[in-house]
Amino acid sequence: MDDCEREPGDCERELDDFAGELYSAMQRRPAPPGLKRKVMGRRAAAHRRQVRALWMERIAASLILAAAAGGAALWHHEAEQRRGEEAKQKVFTALRIADRALEQMNAQLAEHNRDSQ
Amino acid sequence: MANGWQPDFEPLIDEHQAMVFSLALRMTGDYGLAEEIAQDVFLELDRNLRRMESPLHALLWLRRVTMSRSADALRRRRVRGIDQWVEIDETHGAQTEERPSPLGDRVERLLATLPEAQRAALVLRYQEDLAPEEIAAVLSAPVATVKSHLQRGLKLLRAKAAIHLKEYVRGA
Numbered sequence: 001m002d003d004c005e006r007e008p009g010d011c012e013r014e015l016d017d018f019a020g021e022l023y024s025a026m027q028r029r030p031a032p033p034g035l036k037r038k039v040m041g042r043r044a045a046a047h048r049r050q051v052r053a054l055w056m057e058r059i060a061a062s063l064i065l066a067a068a069a070g071g072a073a074l075w076h077h078e079a080e081q082r083r084g085e086e087a088k089q090k091v092f093t094a095l096r097i098a099d100r101a102l103e104q105m106n107a108q109l110a111e112h113n114r115d116s117q
Numbered sequence: 118m119a120n121g122w123q124p125d126f127e128p129l130i131d132e133h134q135a136m137v138f139s140l141a142l143r144m145t146g147d148y149g150l151a152e153e154i155a156q157d158v159f160l161e162l163d164r165n166l167r168r169m170e171s172p173l174h175a176l177l178w179l180r181r182v183t184m185s186r187s188a189d190a191l192r193r194r195r196v197r198g199i200d201q202w203v204e205i206d207e208t209h210g211a212q213t214e215e216r217p218s219p220l221g222d223r224v225e226r227l228l229a230t231l232p233e234a235q236r237a238a239l240v241l242r243y244q245e246d247l248a249p250e251e252i253a254a255v256l257s258a259p260v261a262t263v264k265s266h267l268q269r270g271l272k273l274l275r276a277k278a279a280i281h282l283k284e285y286v287r288g289a
Contacts, residue, residue: 036127
């Protein structure tokens with residue numbers, strides 16, 4: 001690709017000249033006029049999205065907490081109900097046992113009375 | 118921030134937007150894409166603003182990230198099968214205002230025809246006036262490789278300029 005096939009010194013000088021021209025040809029170009037405005041706009045939009053996402057997270061967390069609290073309350077209520085039901089059953093069982101004992105006692109008393117007459 | 122430097126985002130844009138945009142433009146050869154890259158780079162700077170330790174750190178970070186994002190964009194474009202413009206007489210939607218000089222404009226078009234690594238080395242050398250060691254740091258490449266890219270790139274660009282830019286190149 002080296003097109004410089006004359007004197008080696010000429011070649012180097014030409015490359016140096018070209019490099020010098022490159023410095024001036026490759027000055028920084030001004031940025032497009034709206035670049036900063038667009039960056040700031042996208043930044044603000046990203047910030048809004050972030051804030052919205054934060055709120056959504058908070059709302060989701062609150063809903064989860066509320067659901068958990070409601071579930072716990074329901075579970076507690078049902079456990080209470082279950083315990084009450086069990087206690088009631090125990091009372092009924094005790095009453096049945098007492099009833100049967102009284103009946104037996106009654107029968108024995110009746111038999112005893114019959115015997116004594 | 119260990120040294121207490123409080124970076125302000127807007128002044129950083131004002132100060133570096135020309136550098137970031139010019140690097141992206143000369144790497145991609147596409148005005149619209151370069152603007153998009155510049156926007157992305159600044160938004161990334163905003164996300165990393167707390168990590169910036171000094172104005173110099175911000176400058177070096179911007180250079181490195183711009184080169185990296187430009188390389189990513191070129192890679193994505195290659196994957197999509199879109200070629201860079203190579204015909205130097207063709208206009209590719211680049212806005213015509215604010216071109217510094219006819220030579221600068223045409224050099225940019227010639228630059229786009231160079232291999233990416235050589236283009237990166239030349240842009241950092243001649244736009245940013247960096248030494249090969251500094252270019253090596255920006256591109257995370259060995260200094261010898263950078264020097265080789267600079268030498269080959271300059272010769273190749275000179276050869277292309279001799280064909281296409283006869284009126285500007287001495288000895289052509």
